[in-house]
Amino acid sequence: MAPTLADPFNDSSALLEFVINQGNGVKGLSELGLGALPKQYIQPLEERTCMTRIEPQESIPIIDMSNWEDPEVAKSICDAASKWGFFQIINHDVPIEVLENVKDATYRFFSLPAEVKNKYSKEHSSSNNVRFGTSFTPHAEKALEWKDFLSLFYISEEEASALWPSTCREQVLDYMKESKVVIKQLLQVLMKGLNVNVIDETKESLFMGSMRTNLNYYPKCPNPELTVGVGRHSDVSTLTILLQDEIGGLFVRKNEGDNWIHVPPIKGSLVINVGDALQILSNGRYRSVEHRVVANGSKNRISVPIFVNPRPTNMIEPLPELIASGEKPIYKQILYSDYVKHFFRKAHDGKKTVEFAEL
Ligand SMILES: COc1cc(/C=C/C(=O)SCCNC(=O)CCNC(=O)[C@H](O)C(C)(C)COP(=O)(O)OP(=O)(O)OC[C@H]2O[C@@H](n3cnc4c(N)ncnc43)[C@H](O)[C@@H]2OP(=O)(O)O)ccc1O
Numbered sequence: 001m002a003p004t005l006a007d008p009f010n011d012s013s014a015l016l017e018f019v020i021n022q023g024n025g026v027k028g029l030s031e032l033g034l035g036a037l038p039k040q041y042i043q044p045l046e047e048r049t050c051m052t053r054i055e056p057q058e059s060i061p062i063i064d065m066s067n068w069e070d071p072e073v074a075k076s077i078c079d080a081a082s083k084w085g086f087f088q089i090i091n092h093d094v095p096i097e098v099l100e101n102v103k104d105a106t107y108r109f110f111s112l113p114a115e116v117k118n119k120y121s122k123e124h125s126s127s128n129n130v131r132f133g134t135s136f137t138p139h140a141e142k143a144l145e146w147k148d149f150l151s152l153f154y155i156s157e158e159e160a161s162a163l164w165p166s167t168c169r170e171q172v173l174d175y176m177k178e179s180k181v182v183i184k185q186l187l188q189v190l191m192k193g194l195n196v197n198v199i200d201e202t203k204e205s206l207f208m209g210s211m212r213t214n215l216n217y218y219p220k221c222p223n224p225e226l227t228v229g230v231g232r233h234s235d236v237s238t239l240t241i242l243l244q245d246e247i248g249g250l251f252v253r254k255n256e257g258d259n260w261i262h263v264p265p266i267k268g269s270l271v272i273n274v275g276d277a278l279q280i281l282s283n284g285r286y287r288s289v290e291h292r293v294v295a296n297g298s299k300n301r302i303s304v305p306i307f308v309n310p311r312p313t314n315m316i317e318p319l320p321e322l323i324a325s326g327e328k329p330i331y332k333q334i335l336y337s338d339y340v341k342h343f344f345r346k347a348h349d350g351k352k353t354v355e356f357a358e359l
């Protein structure tokens with residue numbers, strides 16, 4: 001039964017029961033029409049975006065992929081990955097219907113009743129590869145984040161058929177399949193920029209041997225200025241391909257300083273960012289940059305990132321080609337699944353995860 005509105009969640013165990021154990025998520029909280037944000041979501045002042053500096057005149061690069069092999073375009077991709085760690089691509093090869101379909105599928109999944117979504121929670125899911133959750137790591141967080149998610153780790157079509165929710169399975173599989181072309185183009189250009197000219201099977205598996213798609217749902221929030229959609233973090237992927245809807249709210253840290261830049265939605269575009277694995281493999285030449293998502297007081301927002309990763313069993317370290325050319329390694333060799341587990345076991349904390357791999 002939903003708690004009454006008078007003093008609904010003063011008791012944290014009642015909130016966790018409703019949001020996590022019953023699978024209502026923050027979407028369920030939002031739909032209760034609460035007058036105020038439950039205290040468990042109130043972030044410390046320094047984590048609230050209203051307290052940080054936004055540079056409205058700045059923008060991450062927008063790159064036209066229609067001539068991706070043109071040396072000028074290739075240079076702009078490598079420069080964006082080194083300087084900003086983030087860029088948007090337009091005129092890429094992922095069909096617009098595939099993007100629209102996966103957004104519709106995201107809404108469909110989150111519209112399911114709580115008890116149906118809850119079958120995919122950490123406690124009830126029959127596999128670690130399918131997980132419905134809320135916030136990031138609720139048990140490790142001092143303040144919760146205003147986001148629900150479904151996370152789908154791809155093993156095979158057979159496993160997806162057996163385990164992924166049928167409301168979104170085909171659309172997510174299509175989105176992942178169609179994105180592979182642009183992922184390979186980007187990796188080819190980025191590697192050429194490091195003088196790594198051949199991507200053989202071993203390298204391909206190291207760069208894109210595993211993929212995870214998250215469906216993120218950020219419902220409208222009673223006091224958006226007091227909380228966050230996603231706290232400051234860098235992704236642990238090689239590259240992330242992000243589809244966002246028309247609402248906006250993603251911010252990227254500028255040049256390791258105190259200023260943040262908004263990533264405006266552009267219809268049909270994809271946001272690309274470098275993850276920690278590529279920062280490590282490139283010995284710091286390409287940078288995984290901190291980003292965050294604000295909560296919204298009037299609209300629901302969705303986003304659909306594909307995290308392109310090494311395989312969990314891969315050892316990651318600066319590429320031998322870079323070391324052979326005389327660079328001093330700044331990261332040690334590390335088992336990728338140990339790196340990801342380290343990320344997932346703590347609350348979001350900016351760029352701290354990468355320290356785990358520093359020499
Ligand atoms: C959710 O909000 C997010 C997510 C993100 C994500 C950004 C990324 O970059 S995701 C890309 C991650 N890379 C991969 O998934 C590929 C490699 N995968 C692996 O190495 C493994 O599959 C594994 C993730 C390490 C899980 O291995 P397993 O042997 O099953 O280990 P466990 O002990 O079950 O899990 C370890 C630890 O992680 C938690 N966890 C697992 N999966 C998820 C998930 N999808 N989402 C959240 N947390 C997950 C699991 O609960 C364990 O923690 P405990 O504390 O329970 O021990 C960016 C921003 C966001 O807001």
Ligand SMILES: O=C(O)CCC(=O)C(=O)O
Binds near residue numbers: 214216235302303
């Ligand atoms: O929703 C967004 O725009 C970004 C989400 C994000 O950073 C993530 O899921 O890692």
Ligand SMILES: [Fe+2]
Binds near residue numbers: 233234235291
């Ligand atoms: Fe992210």
